Amino acid sequence: MDHSLDSYGDATASATRVTPGNALRPEDIAIQPERPSQAVARYAVRLGDDSLILSHRLSEWVSRAPELEEDVALGNIALDLLGHARSFLSYAGLAWGKTEDDLAYFREEEEFRSLHLVEQPNGHFGVTIARQLMVSIYQDLLYAGLTGSTDNTLAAISAKASKEVAYHRDHAVQWTLRLGLGTEESARRMRHALEILWPYVNELFLDEPLHDELGDAGVRPSALKAAWEREIAAVLEEAGLEVPQTRAALCKGRQGEHSEHLGYILAEMQVLARKHPGATW
Amino acid sequence: MAAQNDAGGHLSAVPSPEEQAGLERFNALIAEDSRIEPRDWMPEAYRKTLTRQISQHAHSEIIGMQPEANWITRAPSLKRKAILIAKVQDEAGHGLYLYSAAETLGTPREVLNEQLLSGKAKYSSIFNYPALSWADMGAIGWLVDGAAIANQVPLCRASYGPYGRAMVRICKEESFHQRQGFEILLELAHGTEAQKRMAQDAINRFYEPALMMFGPPDGDSPNSQQSMEWKIKRFSNDELRQRFVGMIAEQVKVLGLTLPDPELRFDEEAGRWVHKDLDWDEFKAVIAGNGPCNAQRLERRREAHENGAWVREAAAAYAAKKAQKAQVA
Ligand SMILES: [Fe+2]
Ligand SMILES: [Fe+2]
Numbered sequence: 101m102d103h104s105l106d107s108y109g110d111a112t113a114s115a116t117r118v119t120p121g122n123a124l125r126p127e128d129i130a131i132q133p134e135r136p137s138q139a140v141a142r143y144a145v146r147l148g149d150d151s152l153i154l155s156h157r158l159s160e161w162v163s164r165a166p167e168l169e170e171d172v173a174l175g176n177i178a179l180d181l182l183g184h185a186r187s188f189l190s191y192a193g194l195a196w197g198k199t200e201d202d203l204a205y206f207r208e209e210e211e212f213r214s215l216h217l218v219e220q221p222n223g224h225f226g227v228t229i230a231r232q233l234m235v236s237i238y239q240d241l242l243y244a245g246l247t248g249s250t251d252n253t254l255a256a257i258s259a260k261a262s263k264e265v266a267y268h269r270d271h272a273v274q275w276t277l278r279l280g281l282g283t284e285e286s287a288r289r290m291r292h293a294l295e296i297l298w299p300y301v302n303e304l305f306l307d308e309p310l311h312d313e314l315g316d317a318g319v320r321p322s323a324l325k326a327a328w329e330r331e332i333a334a335v336l337e338e339a340g341l342e343v344p345q346t347r348a349a350l351c352k353g354r355q356g357e358h359s360e361h362l363g364y365i366l367a368e369m370q371v372l373a374r375k376h377p378g379a380t381w
Numbered sequence: 382m383a384a385q386n387d388a389g390g391h392l393s394a395v396p397s398p399e400e401q402a403g404l405e406r407f408n409a410l411i412a413e414d415s416r417i418e419p420r421d422w423m424p425e426a427y428r429k430t431l432t433r434q435i436s437q438h439a440h441s442e443i444i445g446m447q448p449e450a451n452w453i454t455r456a457p458s459l460k461r462k463a464i465l466i467a468k469v470q471d472e473a474g475h476g477l478y479l480y481s482a483a484e485t486l487g488t489p490r491e492v493l494n495e496q497l498l499s500g501k502a503k504y505s506s507i508f509n510y511p512a513l514s515w516a517d518m519g520a521i522g523w524l525v526d527g528a529a530i531a532n533q534v535p536l537c538r539a540s541y542g543p544y545g546r547a548m549v550r551i552c553k554e555e556s557f558h559q560r561q562g563f564e565i566l567l568e569l570a571h572g573t574e575a576q577k578r579m580a581q582d583a584i585n586r587f588y589e590p591a592l593m594m595f596g597p598p599d600g601d602s603p604n605s606q607q608s609m610e611w612k613i614k615r616f617s618n619d620e621l622r623q624r625f626v627g628m629i630a631e632q633v634k635v636l637g638l639t640l641p642d643p644e645l646r647f648d649e650e651a652g653r654w655v656h657k658d659l660d661w662d663e664f665k666a667v668i669a670g671n672g673p674c675n676a677q678r679l680e681r682r683r684e685a686h687e688n689g690a691w692v693r694e695a696a697a698a699y700a701a702k703k704a705q706k707a708q709v710a
Binding site for chain 1: 443446447450453454455456457458459460461462463467469470473477569572573575576681684688689691692693694695696697702
């Protein structure tokens, strides 16, 4: 019998192996001489926070997934996202003399800039997959655009992230098809998952004054909307699912007004670091 | 799946000529230190012993993910968090290779998993202790992965081919884990007073359970002799244990911390390390299910399995529909 529910999640590769010559590690970024502009730093915090919080959510699955192969796959995605977050936050921190850990562990909730969508609870596996589908299509388009950023570091981090996010997208698409076309129960659960998450989609595409300041260093969120809608509609159609008609929720994550969930996420994430301020680990 | 009944002749009193030939070849392969492969004839007891050992090992990898997963969301730096996620991933990978190795002996993974969930199968009792502090991530890596390596390096030469080969891969990764665990402790040992206390406390709690990972004393380990003859096992439990304790006795000095064992010393005359008596009553109680976390660990597995049932059904239904479509086309 074939146990590979999923082709991604290479159980044969040691995830702890250090890849030599990996040019853009967060550790390298932290000591590079190029500093980001204030606008680029604020932008990098947004990118970093989205990945950090989503990574946290996915890591909650480890040891709880429907199959061992999924423990591996979801863990891999969490690890990739954490890597992206570390790079973006390390880079942002250079503008203010702060480290990735200063930003992750010692900012208050209202200083975070994550989207409400990534803060949403995991729910059942279908909810997690629906969230992954939405975010990975978004990040796939976003990083493809940012690969051409006039800011070299943003472009380099995005080029690397882009390859990894393509796998995340593929993983989410494959599972959307399985759940959409699998059993009646899985299709029902998937429809429900899409409906409860859809209100948070609108926030992904809101432009801010920051994007005017960034110019060609950033990507205007509204510019990704049409392609995103086209892509997700195509996947959902293939999966026998429909684009939900639920209305957009008013979300201000980029201004520091978050979902009720973020406080709990940060309480857990930051508890140990804050208990020992100034300590190294 | 290999037919489990191939070697079913043990039920009849007189071995058939094929069985006699199979046994002779098996004995010859063992004697010359060659490998037994899945298609080779093997005694039923050898198959059973290996299936039990490999599946217990696989279950240990999977249950062992839990105490460490408990600290992923609270890891105190993003770098440590990344290393910890990667480590727990590796353990899932180890479980997967080992289940595949066990399956080559004829028992499907579903059955092995059922044995774990029903409480019928055992797993390493160390994972029934809780991971109470961040320093436990260090102590587990250094002592638990360390003891696993000491146990497993000789298994790379185990007579059963798929097991030995799986162990080669696993041992490489375990040595990364041990080093990373040691680094966590080293950092704490050079840190604040509170961090030092945290590190010492974790070592104090994991020392004895880690030594007990090598199994009961030789005089009390009835299956060991047969496993040595079959060249599954190469060294006795006590032999491996004293070697391990000698290794950590040296390493703990680098940390500037201590092992909670005033009797620990190297016996020059016997040429071996001597440690304090271990609490084998506690060991038996934990194996029997009375450890602090036995119920919690199994319940987590059952919960994941039950909550995932609809997902696995959907994947199977989808695969079947796809296969049908491909056939029609
Ligand atoms: Fe392992
Ligand atoms: Fe390990």
